[in-house]
Amino acid sequence: MLEVKNISFSYNKEPVLKNISFSVNTGEHLSIIGESGSGKSTLLKLLYGEYDLSKGEIHWNGKQILGPAFNLVVGYDFMKYVAQEFDLMPYTTVAENMGNFLSNFYPKEKQERINELLEVVELSHLANIKVKLLSGGQKQRVALARAIAKQPEIILLDEPFSHIDNFKKQSLRRNLFQYLKEKNITCIVATHDKNDVLSFADNMIVLHDNNIIAENTPKELFDMPKLPLIASFFGEFNTIVPYGIVYAHQIKVIEKSDLKATVIQSYYNGSFYLIEADFKGKTILFNNQSELEKGSKVSITIVK
Ligand code: ADP
Ligand code: MG
Numbered sequence: 001m002l003e004v005k006n007i008s009f010s011y012n013k014e015p016v017l018k019n020i021s022f023s024v025n026t027g028e029h030l031s032i033i034g035e036s037g038s039g040k041s042t043l044l045k046l047l048y049g050e051y052d053l054s055k056g057e058i059h060w061n062g063k064q065i066l067g068p069a070f071n072l073v074v075g076y077d078f079m080k081y082v083a084q085e086f087d088l089m090p091y092t093t094v095a096e097n098m099g100n101f102l103s104n105f106y107p108k109e110k111q112e113r114i115n116e117l118l119e120v121v122e123l124s125h126l127a128n129i130k131v132k133l134l135s136g137g138q139k140q141r142v143a144l145a146r147a148i149a150k151q152p153e154i155i156l157l158d159e160p161f162s163h164i165d166n167f168k169k170q171s172l173r174r175n176l177f178q179y180l181k182e183k184n185i186t187c188i189v190a191t192h193d194k195n196d197v198l199s200f201a202d203n204m205i206v207l208h209d210n211n212i213i214a215e216n217t218p219k220e221l222f223d224m225p226k227l228p229l230i231a232s233f234f235g236e237f238n239t240i241v242p243y244g245i246v247y248a249h250q251i252k253v254i255e256k257s258d259l260k261a262t263v264i265q266s267y268y269n270g271s272f273y274l275i276e277a278d279f280k281g282k283t284i285l286f287n288n289q290s291e292l293e294k295g296s297k298v299s300i301t302i303v304k
Contacts, residue, residue: 007056034207251286
């Protein structure tokens, strides 16, 4: 279990994180979300022991995580961290990068393990290519494979799929998160992508103003976003009196109703259109199966 007790940290004078506390059970997947600059990366670095805390303590299964003032070599065997800027060996191959932390004592087992890792991150076809020749997304996949090569107890991932294109992202995300769950590896992911969270995280925390402003399961936070900031993470939404936060998918066009909206614009979105409309002098957004004519009046209802 990871225990974060009342930690504070600042790079200079301004605090980045203030009195943060949370815990993560073994095998749990926790997402850390928040706007850019809210301190997600800083928090992961603190969990890794990269900086000294101004206040508070971090423990993994009772062992205290210490910063460089108390721990000369940053990091611990039981923990792996994949930073936003990954650190690879450019002049060696993909397979060699993945095998770098594995023992040479059992060559057959080592090769099998590398093959397994290549499959998890879908890089088998590039096993013998030098890393410097890879794209940003391919390098990120090598970095992920390296982090799980020697099974850690806990893994910290900073926007792990940010460089990976949509063609690969979906399957890679499923592969990696399923793999971590199967192996009961505790996983903490900083992200601004709801797709990293909704299907995979057991819990999520929302950072804002140096603090945790919400902490719950993704489902609870999605179903009942108490703040616009939380709703905005999940998608388009409106604030409508007296309904409160209303997602775009919670407004439906119906045959007849007292609520009338005037269409301003339709945006094609693949499986639906996002409609921008005027509702009592305010702009609202809602989803609709088909395009709606500019200037037309529609009856709407709110289904929460
Ligand atoms: P996020 O990952 O959520 O985008 P960061 O943890 O990177 O946020 O940054 C949090 C705040 O700390 C920001 O205001 C950022 O400018 C500042 N910051 C990040 N790294 C450093 C650093 N090495 N030195 C000084 N300030 C930093
Ligand atoms: Mg960051």
